[in-house]
Structure formats: C-alpha cells, structure tokens
Amino acid sequence: MIAFQDLHKAFDGHVVLDGFTLEVKDGETTVIIGYSGTGKSVALKHVVGLLQPDTGDVIVDGRAVSTLERAALLALRREIGFVFQFAALFDSMSVFDNVALGLRRRELSDDELATRVREALALVDLTGAEAKYPAELSGGMRKRVGIARAIALRPRYILYDEPTTGLDPVTAAVIDQLMVRTREHLGVTGVVVTHDMRSAYTVGDRIAMLYEGRVRQVGTVAEIQDTPDPVVRQFIEGRPA
Amino acid sequence: MRAVPDVAVWGRLTLVQMRRVGVDSLPVALFIAAFTGVVLALQASYTFAGTVPLYFVGTLVGKTMMLELGPVLAGLALAGRVGASMAAELGTMKVTEQVDALETLAYDPQSFLVLPRVLAGTTMFPVIVALAILAGITTGWLASLALLHLSTQEFLKGLKLFYRFKDTWFGLFKSATFGCTITLVGCVVGLGTRGGAEGVGRSTTQAVVYSAVLLLVLDAFWALVLLQ
Numbered sequence: 001m002i003a004f005q006d007l008h009k010a011f012d013g014h015v016v017l018d019g020f021t022l023e024v025k026d027g028e029t030t031v032i033i034g035y036s037g038t039g040k041s042v043a044l045k046h047v048v049g050l051l052q053p054d055t056g057d058v059i060v061d062g063r064a065v066s067t068l069e070r071a072a073l074l075a076l077r078r079e080i081g082f083v084f085q086f087a088a089l090f091d092s093m094s095v096f097d098n099v100a101l102g103l104r105r106r107e108l109s110d111d112e113l114a115t116r117v118r119e120a121l122a123l124v125d126l127t128g129a130e131a132k133y134p135a136e137l138s139g140g141m142r143k144r145v146g147i148a149r150a151i152a153l154r155p156r157y158i159l160y161d162e163p164t165t166g167l168d169p170v171t172a173a174v175i176d177q178l179m180v181r182t183r184e185h186l187g188v189t190g191v192v193v194t195h196d197m198r199s200a201y202t203v204g205d206r207i208a209m210l211y212e213g214r215v216r217q218v219g220t221v222a223e224i225q226d227t228p229d230p231v232v233r234q235f236i237e238g239r240p241a
Numbered sequence: 242m243r244a245v246p247d248v249a250v251w252g253r254l255t256l257v258q259m260r261r262v263g264v265d266s267l268p269v270a271l272f273i274a275a276f277t278g279v280v281l282a283l284q285a286s287y288t289f290a291g292t293v294p295l296y297f298v299g300t301l302v303g304k305t306m307m308l309e310l311g312p313v314l315a316g317l318a319l320a321g322r323v324g325a326s327m328a329a330e331l332g333t334m335k336v337t338e339q340v341d342a343l344e345t346l347a348y349d350p351q352s353f354l355v356l357p358r359v360l361a362g363t364t365m366f367p368v369i370v371a372l373a374i375l376a377g378i379t380t381g382w383l384a385s386l387a388l389l390h391l392s393t394q395e396f397l398k399g400l401k402l403f404y405r406f407k408d409t410w411f412g413l414f415k416s417a418t419f420g421c422t423i424t425l426v427g428c429v430v431g432l433g434t435r436g437g438a439e440g441v442g443r444s445t446t447q448a449v450v451y452s453a454v455l456l457l458v459l460d461a462f463w464a465l466v467l468l469q
Contacts, residue, residue, distance in 0.1 A: 048345050070243065074347045081345075088342035090334075102346035149346075 001026055002047060002157065002191065006056035008213075009042055016042050018213025019056070024157075029183055029190035031204035033197070033235065038210050040193040041085065044159050047191070048080055049073045060157070078105070081150025081188075085162040087142040089134040089149075095121070096130035099149045120152035121145075123185065124178055140171035144178065151182055158182065160192040164199045176202040197236050201225075209235065247352035251360070254353065258361035262323055262424070263368055269322055270315040270373045277310050278302060278377035282384040295391055299399025302381035307408045308467075311374035313460055316419035319366070320452035324427040327358055328448030331431025332441040340432065355428045359421060366420025367413040374412065415463045422459060423452045 002024040009017040016039035024030045032040050045051045046058045049065050058065045060076060068076060089098050099117045108116070121127055124144040134142060143163060150158050160179065164172035176199050183190055183203075194200055200207055201221050208218040209232050217224065217232050227233055234241070285301040331354060334340050340350050378400070385391040430448040434440045 045341070050341050050344060070349075074349075077345055077347045082342070084338045084342055086337060088338040090339055090342075101348075105347050153346075 001059075001061065002189070003059040004043060004046070004056075005059060007043065007046060007053050007058065008055045009039065009046070009051065009053055015213055017053075017056075020210065020214050021056075022208050022215055022218065024189060024191050025206075026189050027187060028205040029179070029192060029203050031192045031194060031200040031207045032210055033195060033200050033207060034210035035235065036195060039213060040195075040210055041161050043210065044082075044161055044191060044193050047157075047159055048077055048082055078102075078153065079156045081153050081155040081158040083143070083146045083150050083158065083160045083163055085165060087134075087146035089137075089142055089145055091134050093133075094130065095126070095132050095134075095137070095145050098134070098145055099152050102149065102153045116152050116154075117148075120148040123151060123181070124148045125174075138171075140167055140174065143167065143175055147175075147178055147182065151186060151188075154186065155188060157189045157191070160190065160194075162194055163192065164194060164196045169198075172196065172199060173202075175199075179203045197238070211235075243349065243351065245352075245356070247349060247356075250348065250352045251356040254357035255360045258357045259365050262319075262358070262361040262420075263365035266319055266322055266365075266369055267372065269318050270369045271376045273314050273318050274306070274311060274373035274377040275380045277314055278306065278380035278382075279384040281305055281310070281377070282381040283388065286385075286389045295389060296395040296399035297402070298381070298385050298389065298391060299396040300402045301399075302385075303378055303400040303404060304408060306374045306377040306381070307412045309412075309460075311377060312370050312412050312416040312419060313456070315370050315373045316366070316416065316423065316456045316460075317453055319369070319420075320423045320456060321449050323362065324423045324448045324452040325445045327424060327427030328431040328434075329441055329445045331428055332434035332444040335432055335434045336437055336440060350432065354432070355425075358428055359424045362420035362424030363417050364420075366416045366423075370416035371413055411463075411467060415460070418459055418463070419456050422455050426452045426455065 004020050004022045007017045007020040020043055032043065034040050042051060046053055046065065047060065049068065052066055063072070063076060065076065090101070093101070096117055099120055100113055103113050103116055118127070121129065124147050126141065126144055126148060129141070137145065163179065164175050167175065179190065179192065180203055182188060192203055204221055206218060206220055207224045209216040211231055217227060217229050224232065224236060281302045282298050285298040286295060289295060289297055343350050343353055382393070382396050385396050386393065427448045430444045430451065434444040
C-alpha cells in the first residue's frame with residue numbers, strides 16, 4: 001500500500017502540497033485529478049524519492065521513503081514503475097535498449113532479458129519496433145514504450161504521470177486501455193495523475209481531487225460523478241469559473 | 242564517490258565516452274596545434290633575428306608546445322567542444338526528465354552519466370594533447386625548413402637544447418587535470434539545468450565560461466608548481 005501522509009512541499013516559498021493525505025489500496029488504480037500546477041506530479045515524485053518532502057512522508061509497504069538509505073531507496077525503486085509525462089525515453093538508445101535498461105540492473109541472462117523486453121512490447125502492441133529510436137516514434141508510441149519500460153520490470157506499483165496529455169482522443173483511449181490491461185494482466189497497483197476526466201473514469205477505481213495542496217474529495221467514479229461539492233463538480237464538468 | 246563501486250555501470254560507458262571525447266575531438270585539437278606550431282616558428286624567428294641563433298626556434302617551439310600552448314590551447318578548444326556538448330546533453334536529459342527516469346530505473350546518475358565522462362576526459366585529454374604537441378612541433382619544424390631555411394639538424398639541436406623529460410610529463414599531467422575540470426564542470430552545470438530550451442542554452446554557455454576560467458586559473462597554479 002502507498003500512503004501519502006500529511007505531505008507538505010513548497011518551492012521557493014510557493015506552497016504546492018499543504019497536508020496532502022491519501023491511501024492507495026493494493027490492486028486498485030487510484031487517479032489523482034486536479035488543475036494544472038496543483039502539485040499532482042510533485043506528489044507522485046515523492047513516492048520514488050525524486051523529491052524530498054518538507055514535512056510528512058510517503059509510506060510504501062511500511063517504508064517511509066524520505067528516510068530510506070540510498071541502497072534501500074534503489075531497492076524500493078525496483079518495485080515501482082514510473083511512466084513519465086513525455087515518456088522520458090533515452091534519445092541515444094533504441095526502443096529495445098530503453099525497455100531493457102531497467103532490467104540490466106537485475107540478474108537476468110541475455111535470453112531472459114530479451115524475452116521480457118519482447119513481452120512488454122507485445123503488451124503495448126509495439127512488437128517489431130525494437131530497433132527504432134525515440135525520434136522515429138509518434139507521441140503515442142513513445143508513451144507506449146514508456147509504459148513497456150515500466151511493466152517490463154514487473155513492478156508491484158506503476159505510477160503514471162499525465163499518461164494521455166497531448167494525445168489525440170483515439171490514441172488517449174488506446175493508452176487508457178493499456179493501463180486497464182496492465183492492471184488486469186499483471187495485477188499491479190496504479191496511481192494515475194491526470195486532468196483528463198475521460199481517462200480518469202476509464203482507468204480509475206477511485207478518484208481523488210487535489211485542490212489547494214490537499215485532497216478535496218476522494219471516492220469511487222460514481223461518487224465523484226455525483227458529487228455535490230461545487231469545486232469538484234466544476235472541475236469534472238470542465239466549466240469556467 | 243558513491244558512484245565508484247558501481248563498476249558494472251560506468252565501466253562500459255566509459256569506453257563509449259573515451260571514444261567520443263578522444264577520437265571525435267582529435268581533428269580540432271590537431272588543427273589548432275598544427276597552425277600554432279607554424280606561427281610559433283615564424284614569430285620566434287622574427288624575435289630572434291639578428292640577436293639569437295635561429296636554432297633557438299626549435300627550443301621555443303618545443304618548450305612552448307609541451308609546457309603551455311599544447312595543453313592550454315587544446316584545453317580551451319575542448320572546453321568549447323566537449324564541455325559545451327556535455328552540458329547541453331545532460332541539460333536536455335535533465336529538463337526532459339531522462340535523469341529522473343534513470344533514477345526510477347534504479348541507476349545512479351553519478352555512475353551512469355558523470356563518472357564515465359570525467360574518467361574519459363581525464364584519461365583522453367593527455368592523449369589528445371600529446372598528439373597535438375607532436376603536431377605542433379612537426380609543423381614548426383616544417384615551417385622552419387620551408388620558410389626560415391633552417392636545417393633539420395639545427396631545429397633538432399634547438400629542440401634538445403633545454404629539454405627535460407619533466408617538460409613532457411608535466412604538460413601531459415596538466416592536461417589530465419584540464420580534462421577532469423572541463424568534463425566535471427560540463428556535467429555539474431548540465432545536471433543543474435532548470436527550465437526548458439533557454440535553460441539548456443544558459444547551461445551550455447556557463448559550462449564553456451566556467452571551464453575556460455578554471456582552466457586558466459589551474460594553468461597559473463601549475464606554473465607556480467613547476468617553479469618549485
């Protein structure tokens with residue numbers, strides 16, 4: 001289980017997270033929604049120790065992330081796949097090497113490694129793209145390689161940072177299906193950060209709205225859709241103020 | 242220092258960087274050294290004319306190339322080429338979250354990105370400078386033969402006149418410290434990049450300026466050490 005516990009984070013005096021508290025239950029996909037710049041990605045980066053909280057902490061399976069020694073943090077990261085907003089693929093590496101990079105840190109034979117890479121690429125419908133380079137891929141394909149890189153690790157958790165941002169509706173729907181398929185096939189726990197409500201409704205078991213640095217409301221898809229809270233309602237309906 | 246035990250990661254990558262830093266930088270270093278050798282020979286003859294025997298042209302070309310112009314000019318040229326390229330590459334990786342991605346894949350950016358580059362710079366700069374010195378002395382000799390009507394024996398006599406083995410190893414050792422400094426600055430500045438394309442541009446410029454300044458300060462320091 002991932003638990004965000006009273007997380008506070010400010011950058012140059014600007015408060016981004018102000019007591020963010022949320023529990024992500026095992027086997028579920030929890031979607032964090034909210035306006036741009038409200039700290040959704042910042043919250044996600046605390047889970048893998050890319051950012052240190054000012055106060056509070058993220059607890060992953062009983063481990064307080066900010067207190068972990070370097071070796072323990074690396075061990076934790078091996079259990080977590082992270083899909084970046086713009087895929088963050090390594091330009092100088094082929095698709096195969098991008099997906100294989102995390103696996104090279106494990107005790108795998110070359111055959112096992114190649115099999116794992118091909119399986120991951122097959123799951124995201126990119127069989128045959130192994131030799132391509134990121135510059136040769138469309139935005140949607142890059143996101144799928146990013147997902148393949150994360151699932152190749154067979155992680156317990158996958159964190160998705162704005163997985164459908166910048167994609168056309170059809171490609172975004174493909175990515176949504178992939179996230180659902182990943183949960184169903186691999187049984188991983190997911191945290192998805194997005195402001196795309198269609199995506200949130202498709203992939204989320206629970207949805208939490210981050211507003212002014214803390215959770216405004218958390219609930220099932222149905223509970224969020226029927227919310228009486230005017231702030232949440234305005235956001236999910238996409239109405240201007 | 243925490244990256245050092247991670248040999249499995251930086252070992253292979255260092256070879257790749259050695260090729261990039263060494264082989265790819267060689268043409269520009271040789272080009273600069275070759276013309277410097279010619280200019281040194283001609284200006285020495287202009288200065289010495291009528292007062293000092295012309296075979297001292299060999300002395301000046303050899304000493305200056307080995308102790309100063311070989312390491313410093315190659316260093317300044319490579320600060321622009323290698324330092325800027327590393328700052329731009331790592332800066333782009335930083336702003337496009339590739340460095341974060343490395344961390345989430347359980348890699349230490351110090352062992353994956355920094356150590357291979359610094360090791361490559363430290364080991365390959367002396368090789369580049371050695372070849373640059375050789376190129377400079379060769380073109381200085383050829384210019385002396387063709388334009389100053391000096392014989393090979395006279396040039397070699399001057400070259401050997403005040404030669405000490407220390408001249409060679411000191412120049413090469415100095416260039417290793419330049420290589421370490423330039424690559425370290427490129428990596429540190431690159432990984433500290435903030436913002437988008439503008440940030441990358443700023444980092445690239447900073448890397449060149451800081452490297453050049455540090456290189457000249459370091460050069461003055463080594464000059465003092467040489468006199469001890």
